[in-house]
Amino acid sequence: MPTLRIALAQVNPTVGDLAGNAAIVRSSTRAAVDAGSRLVVFPEMMLTGYPIEDLVFRQSFLAATCSALQRLAGDLDADGLGDTPVVVGYLDADGPPAVNSATDPSAGPRNAAAVLHRGRVVARYFKHHLPNYGVFDEDRYFVPGNTLVVVRIEGIDVALTICEDMWQAGGPFAAARRARVGLVLTINGSPYELNKDDTRLALVRRRAAEADATVAYLNMVGGQDELVFDGDSMIVTAGGEVLSRSPQMAEHLLIHDLDLPLGLLPPPPSSPPSTPPIRAEVGGDQMGIERVHVSDPHPALGEPPVQGGHAVRLDDDAEVWQALVLGLRDYVRKNGFHKVVLGVSGGIDSAVVAAIAVDAIGAQDVIGVSMPSQHSSSHSREDAAEMAKRTGLELRIHEIQAMVDSFQTKMSLSGLALENLQARVRGVVLMSISNQEGPLVLTTGNKSELAVGYSTLYGDSVGGFNPLKDVPKTLVWKLARWRNDEALRVGEEPPIPENSISKPPSAELRPDQLDTDSLPDYDQLDAILLSYVDGDQGRADLIAAGHDPALVDRVLRLVDLAEYKRRQSAPGTKISIKAFGRDRRLPITSRWREIDPSGV
Ligand SMILES: Nc1ncnc2c1ncn2[C@@H]1O[C@H](COP(=O)(O)OP(=O)(O)OC[C@H]2O[C@@H]([n+]3cccc(C(=O)O)c3)[C@H](O)[C@@H]2O)[C@@H](O)[C@H]1O
Numbered sequence: 001m002p003t004l005r006i007a008l009a010q011v012n013p014t015v016g017d018l019a020g021n022a023a024i025v026r027s028s029t030r031a032a033v034d035a036g037s038r039l040v041v042f043p044e045m046m047l048t049g050y051p052i053e054d055l056v057f058r059q060s061f062l063a064a065t066c067s068a069l070q071r072l073a074g075d076l077d078a079d080g081l082g083d084t085p086v087v088v089g090y091l092d093a094d095g096p097p098a099v100n101s102a103t104d105p106s107a108g109p110r111n112a113a114a115v116l117h118r119g120r121v122v123a124r125y126f127k128h129h130l131p132n133y134g135v136f137d138e139d140r141y142f143v144p145g146n147t148l149v150v151v152r153i154e155g156i157d158v159a160l161t162i163c164e165d166m167w168q169a170g171g172p173f174a175a176a177r178r179a180r181v182g183l184v185l186t187i188n189g190s191p192y193e194l195n196k197d198d199t200r201l202a203l204v205r206r207r208a209a210e211a212d213a214t215v216a217y218l219n220m221v222g223g224q225d226e227l228v229f230d231g232d233s234m235i236v237t238a239g240g241e242v243l244s245r246s247p248q249m250a251e252h253l254l255i256h257d258l259d260l261p262l263g264l265l266p267p268p269p270s271s272p273p274s275t276p277p278i279r280a281e282v283g284g285d286q287m288g289i290e291r292v293h294v295s296d297p298h299p300a301l302g303e304p305p306v307q308g309g310h311a312v313r314l315d316d317d318a319e320v321w322q323a324l325v326l327g328l329r330d331y332v333r334k335n336g337f338h339k340v341v342l343g344v345s346g347g348i349d350s351a352v353v354a355a356i357a358v359d360a361i362g363a364q365d366v367i368g369v370s371m372p373s374q375h376s377s378s379h380s381r382e383d384a385a386e387m388a389k390r391t392g393l394e395l396r397i398h399e400i401q402a403m404v405d406s407f408q409t410k411m412s413l414s415g416l417a418l419e420n421l422q423a424r425v426r427g428v429v430l431m432s433i434s435n436q437e438g439p440l441v442l443t444t445g446n447k448s449e450l451a452v453g454y455s456t457l458y459g460d461s462v463g464g465f466n467p468l469k470d471v472p473k474t475l476v477w478k479l480a481r482w483r484n485d486e487a488l489r490v491g492e493e494p495p496i497p498e499n500s501i502s503k504p505p506s507a508e509l510r511p512d513q514l515d516t517d518s519l520p521d522y523d524q525l526d527a528i529l530l531s532y533v534d535g536d537q538g539r540a541d542l543i544a545a546g547h548d549p550a551l552v553d554r555v556l557r558l559v560d561l562a563e564y565k566r567r568q569s570a571p572g573t574k575i576s577i578k579a580f581g582r583d584r585r586l587p588i589t590s591r592w593r594e595i596d597p598s599g600v
Pocket residue numbers: 416419420423449453454455456457458459460506507508509518564588
């Protein structure tokens with residue numbers, strides 16, 4: 001069998017940076033070709049970044065993308081890399097976007113993959129299955145393709161597929177089997193969720209069996225707003241053997257020699273773009289097949305085979321931590337910030353956010369501001385100072401009592417309004433530092449607090465990005481312990497003071513306040529939230545699962561009433577199956593209450 005040296009470029013594009021993304025393709029192709037690769041593959045929507053959301057509707061963006069693709073093909077050739085086919089995801093269109101149901105349903109914007117060879121675009125594939133659930137809205141943006149594209153590279157028939165194509169049975173993988181291909185490429189923009197790596201591996205195996213071909217699965221890596229792409233690319237044989245697997249959460253060029261059969265059907269004519277493709281309708285799945293000849297078999301390599309290897313797998317806590325670090329780092333970097341600032345209270349949430357920030361961008365670029373008021377305990381100041389000492393971040397102290405008192409001379413607030421004033425003054429201090437010096441303000445509210453609205457609007461919820469937005473409080477504690485253990489394992493000082501982990505959580509907005517004054521114990525709360533928020537279960541399901549009915553009613557009411565706060569909250573990295581934001585869209589104005597089945 002001939003050997004095809006394939007390179008899967010697990011890289012980190014930036015949405016909208018057409019020139020920068022093209023430069024990544026050129027430099028990675030150079031590295032792959034220097035290592036002897038004969039086929040180089042890049043992720044879904046590589047040229048544009050992913051997801052591009054309503055940029056799809058901009059004619060100017062589409063035109064710029066199409067010229068960037070042509071320019072990239074020419075540049076690769078000019079770089080002396082043109083003989084090596086390069087597969088790259090991009091935005092294409094063969095018609096205008098849909099404006100209403102009268103629009104032609106068979107043409108429009110396409111989530112596409114191109115094969116670049118000798119300075120030209122020699123093949124284009126349009127994604128068939130469009131995801132339209134969770135964070136994805138691809139029915140809003142794209143028209144599905146109905147033709148599987150099979151390119152003959154080095155005499156081997158290679159089918160192109162894109163991400164969701166793999167998540168649904170039938171369609172491209174069934175067509176690939178009928179086309180008797182040797183290899184299926186699947187290029188992805190598949191966001192991280194806890195436990196998704198196992199699901200993906202099982203799916204790749206299933207599809208490889210369905211296509212009766214080796215599958216090369218390539219995922220992008222990096223953060224884009226609330227999403228983190230975790231890489232974890234892999235090559236799996238038709239029999240389910242994992243030949244090699246890339247690291248999670250890191251850029252990587254996976255190069256592997258594949259022994260694949262030569263294409264059986266007679267080769268199609270060498271096809272310049274003007275040549276009509278050979279099409280063969282295949283029954284059942286409704287997909288046609290377009291075959292494009294790219295390159296003839298290459299003489300045997302005559303050297304020991306190159307193996308991509310198997311990267312060490314991260315355990316669950318490490319995986320979540322790395323996702324939060326990558327999500328924050330890329331949000332900061334891709335949005336042009338150099339520093340971050342956050343309020344440090346000595347509590348667990350701000351300590352964990354500070355540790356994530358230090359891991360993401362380095363202690364020298366993290367400012368922690370301790371803002372004691374008259375209700376702040378001495379341990380809150382000491383624990384914040386201890387955390388700053390351990391991590392090396394810059395600690396500033398701004399006493400807020402005089403500012404609160406000065407406000408009070410004009411407003412005479414009491415009760416909750418006075419309590420919230422402290423949180424709001426802290427927000428003003430942080431935003432002032434941001435305006436004056438430029439750091440991004442980090443919010444520290446965890447998923448449990450966001451769920452029940454336990455934060456002050458325009459107060460401690462202030463900020464541009466929230467690393468803990470999708471992290472329940474119980475997981476915050478677990479991650480803190482994991483991060484400290486990890487430090488000990490590598491002989492470093494644990495960043496999070498033990499006292500911040502072990503003390504009972506308190507907002508310290510009034511004397512002796514504890515979170516448990518207003519909220520149930522976090523173990524109980526998180527168990528209910530997991531079912532109600534992540535699982536979309538109703539009151540009856542929760543009670544049937546053994547939760548106390550009165551507690552269920554209380555929590556569900558808090559969650560429902562806090563929708564307005566969540567709608568105004570900062571973005572933050574998604575790690576769960578259902579993160580607040582695009583994954584979970586509920587009306588703010590709604591009279592539906594789980595506790596009252598009549599809905600009134
Ligand atoms: N449907 C709706 N649409 C739009 N806006 C709506 C609204 N309903 C109320 N509002 C507005 O929201 C205001 C109430 O929200 P807000 O001002 O935030 O105040 P509120 O939610 O009443 O109080 C804040 C709560 O969070 C707790 N907290 C605060 C700070 C830190 C921490 C901590 O965990 O450390 C906890 C605090 O102890 C208190 O229980 C109303 O006065 C009204 O202006």
